Amino acid sequence: MQITRQADYALRTVLYLARLGTNQRASTNKIAVEQKIPISFLAKIISQLAVAGMLETSRGARGGVSLAIPPSEITVLAVVEAIDGPIWLNECVADPKTCYFGSSCPLHEIWCKTQGEIVQRLKNTTFDKLVNHQH
Numbered sequence: 001m002q003i004t005r006q007a008d009y010a011l012r013t014v015l016y017l018a019r020l021g022t023n024q025r026a027s028t029n030k031i032a033v034e035q036k037i038p039i040s041f042l043a044k045i046i047s048q049l050a051v052a053g054m055l056e057t058s059r060g061a062r063g064g065v066s067l068a069i070p071p072s073e074i075t076v077l078a079v080v081e082a083i084d085g086p087i088w089l090n091e092c093v094a095d096p097k098t099c100y101f102g103s104s105c106p107l108h109e110i111w112c113k114t115q116g117e118i119v120q121r122l123k124n125t126t127f128d129k130l131v132n133h134q135h
Helices: 005-020 028-035 039-051 076-084 106-124 127-133
Strands: 055-058 064-067
Touching (some): 005 028, 005 076, 028 039, 039 076
Antiparallel strands (some): 055 064
């Protein structure tokens, strides 16, 4: 399993904004330059995260991008899923019928358990924890 480059950029964007602090805005250009993200790519990411309710955007001289909710309420899982959709290690985790052996396959339980552990870890990791970890 590997997250997409777009999800990685989204995670870096949210972390950047979380470091700024409450109610602080940054321009899309500043985020793009400082996080080494192509501006056209970043615009799409910001749009997706805004639709998901994590970011707010405003235009004008005092405009920019900011977190819509506190970093303590934004999980790594939520950001990844807002960009990439649900995480699946193997298609059989979502639907055992996709495998010839179904849920009786000895690997099925391993995939399901591993997936559950990954999802739980990402769900338990909020951006306030990431910001505090680096200071």
